[in-house]
Amino acid sequence: MKKLFAICLLFLIFACSKEKKQGNMIVQGQIKGLKKGTLYLQKLKDTLVVSVDSISLLGKDEFLLSDNVDSPEMYYLTFDGNTSEKRIIFFGEQGTITINDDVKRFGLNTKIEGSKNxxxxxxxxxxxxxxxxxxxxxxxxxxxxxxxxxxxxxxxxxxxxxxxxxxxxxxxxxxxxxxxxxxxxxxxxxxxxxxxxxxxxxxxxxxxxxxxxxxxxxxxxxxxxxxxxxxxxxx
Incomplete structure (x- = not known):
């Protein structure tokens, strides 16, 4: 019984430590000044905005998020409050998209590269x-x-x-x-x-x-x- 428990525990640790599988769209970049908080990658599904990925930033303002994209569509990048008042709207598509911004002027002077659309x-x-x-x-x-x-x-x-x-x-x-x-x-x-x-x-x-x-x-x-x-x- 103890041996079985040890095996299950090892399996659980392995599963938790395993990196999540990345989608065919990588969204990376830096939000200067955002040292603590959660960044959400979202999109519209039917009539609701849903989160498809997120990352907790602790001491660093660089991020990497991903999703699987069938065809180009609009995505949203938000943090913490998850409100529509402060968000970055961008065309997501397959490949690597780099987004750089500043937390003080979030969504107002965003630089986005890697998306043709x-x-x-x-x-x-x-x-x-x-x-x-x-x-x-x-x-x-x-x-x-x-x-x-x-x-x-x-x-x-x-x-x-x-x-x-x-x-x-x-x-x-x-x-x-x-x-x-x-x-x-x-x-x-x-x-x-x-x-x-x-x-x-x-x-x-x-x-x-x-x-x-x-x-x-x-x-x-x-x-x-x-x-x-x-x-x-x-x-």
Whole structure:
């Protein structure tokens, strides 16, 4: 009996000491200043954000996390509180992705390397952020015009804001059409163009490569388009 217990104990120690198997995506890097806490690698599953890996940092701010990725998709990097207020959002895909940041400005000045779709999405965001900034300026100006009861100026600013919104939609559509081999295009269509005319979504979908169509977001886009068309066909 004692011998059996000793064997079981050795087996348990071996199992606990054995390194966990890494997935086909490695997420590594450094969060400067994060000397103590738990870092979580998360993604959206159905409608819930779930943790797929985590690491406790004790005295060091470097980390290594992993997951198995079938096709590129959005991941989140959070720590401790596990809230949406402080998180790094990035495109995860097979291979090694390096993320460097600072705990004091976590998620605000992140440097991400090793993900092709992340680079494509960052290029897209650089331009759309300019549209968003301009629309905010116009919104504030319109608010002041309304406060001053300047109807003519308010109408002019409203029309200008609508024009910028249209230009942003056109930019998003053209960007997706010009990147048919990147899963980021399907993601952009699903998120930033979800309320666009279905004919534009259909055009984007048809332009995607077969590989992207077979990806997570490619399948979701096709399903989303079919849902809209079915709703439009109903009396």
């Amino acid at each position: 992340q680079k494509v999405y960052e290029d897209y965001q650089k331009m759309t952020s300019k549209f968003q900034g301009k629309q905010l300026d116009l919104f504030e100006a319109n608010f002041l015009a309304q406060k001053e009861k300047d109807v003519k100026k308010s109408d002019s600013l409203r029309k200008l804001s609508e024009d910028y919104l249209k230009r942003r939609y056109l930019y998003s559509i053209n960007f997706a059409l010009n990147h048919p081999d990147d899963e980021a295009s399907a993601y952009i269509a699903l998120t930033d163009l979800a309320d666009a005319n279905v004919k534009y979504l259909d055009t984007i979908n048809k332009s995607l490569s077969e590989r992207v169509k077979a990806s997570l977001y490619g399948k979701k886009l096709a399903k989303f388009i079919d849902k809209i068309k079915n709703q439009e066909d109903q009396p």
